[in-house]
Amino acid sequence: MPVTPAATPVTPVTVVGLGSMGSALAAAFLAAGHPVTVWNRSPAKAGPLVEQGAVHEPDIAAAVAASPLVVACLSRYDTTRAALAPAGGALRGRTLATLNSGSPEGARAMAEWARSLGARFLDGAVKNVPQAVGAPDTQLVYAGDRSVFEEYEPVLRVLGGDTIHLGEESDLAALYEVAVGATLLPALIGFFHGAALVTDRGRTAASMVPYSVKWLEMIASILPALADEIDSGDYARPFSSIGVFRDGMDDDLATARTAGLDGDWLDSLYGVVRRAVAEGREGQSVSALTEVLRRPGS
Incomplete structure (x- = not known):
């Protein structure tokens, strides 16, 4: 397994959602040397990642509690909220970064929901296919609290070398995802x-x-x-x-x-x-x- 460079903190990360993109995200964190906990509604999808060193946690609250940074990659914001709802208490004090599809309105609602639970929030979008996750030229955009982004930027950058913070407004990543994706x-x-x-x-x-x-x-x-x-x-x-x-x-x-x-x-x-x-x-x-x-x- 590659050794994480000294300049990059070894931060535990929980990945929620193991579709093709979520699995690619988890694999990239593992390859960079981060301890990774994974959760998926269908536990069988965790198998290949466990073989790579991930910890599969079938209980969503325990999965969230395992890491200071929770990266959710489900289909939509409402799906993400539904999956994380039983872990509401565990989100307090943690950072939730969402990398799912949806509207700017959905991103704003997601940010409000996360903050109401005491979580810090970043919304993001992967501007490439799962096979490109981790490449130096793969672009990911984020929006939300800049201080939170700067704290976790070295960790998030392992997902793609072209990692950008668009601004403090929580819906900017979703806005640009829809605008560019058009x-x-x-x-x-x-x-x-x-x-x-x-x-x-x-x-x-x-x-x-x-x-x-x-x-x-x-x-x-x-x-x-x-x-x-x-x-x-x-x-x-x-x-x-x-x-x-x-x-x-x-x-x-x-x-x-x-x-x-x-x-x-x-x-x-x-x-x-x-x-x-x-x-x-x-x-x-x-x-x-x-x-x-x-x-x-x-």
């Missing part, structure tokens, strides 16, 4: 749509990958400029206008129909473009769609 499904569905077009022509989806990656790199390169336009509210000097997207949308939809694909998702996206054109924005930067999204159905 890109994922549309991008993936776009790739799947393209893959359906290409494979229907007898070519492979793999043949698209180099070009899709290059396209995504181009998108990444222009995000700073688009963000500056949104922050300034100045959309008058576009390098890609809403009108350009309007001009291409009918061909995109026709191609989907000709190929027999479900084009409803495209039609929904282009509905935002149509609303922008109806507002007279066709000459503005595509980033002005942000303003249209602020007024759904208007």
Whole structure:
């Protein structure tokens, strides 16, 4: 087992929830030399971690009491509260860090619940897949009391080298998780749509990958400029206008129909473009769609 560097305190950690992500978190703590207690509703999932040196505690209150830092990785905030409810008394004086999905409202409610029990609270999000936990470039973001984050930052950093505190407001990690995550499904569905077009022509989806990656790199390169336009509210000097997207949308939809694909998702996206054109924005930067999204159905 790797030896924890001298600069990193050896802190006992309890991990609550042993799905694929929770198990990866527990394994990373173990690899860094931290004593780890694990709890899961289905005890069988603890077996591989016990083999690596973790202690399985089937009683949630005892599991929480075993460590000053409790990291919960369950599906949602309400699931986390339900799992930890029997351990309410044991949470007093401990730090609870949640790494689950949910809304900013859910994060605020979770923070209030934890504080009402006398626990210190951090909310966080893992911005990668379980297999990447522990890597130097894996990003995790946290929100909440900065002094608590700074106290446990060396411990939390073993989960990913790109570990960031976003601010004191308890819902910021959830806010950025939802905001940044909004890109994922549309991008993936776009790739799947393209893959359906290409494979229907007898070519492979793999043949698209180099070009899709290059396209995504181009998108990444222009995000700073688009963000500056949104922050300034100045959309008058576009390098890609809403009108350009309007001009291409009918061909995109026709191609989907000709190929027999479900084009409803495209039609929904282009509905935002149509609303922008109806507002007279066709000459503005595509980033002005942000303003249209602020007024759904208007």
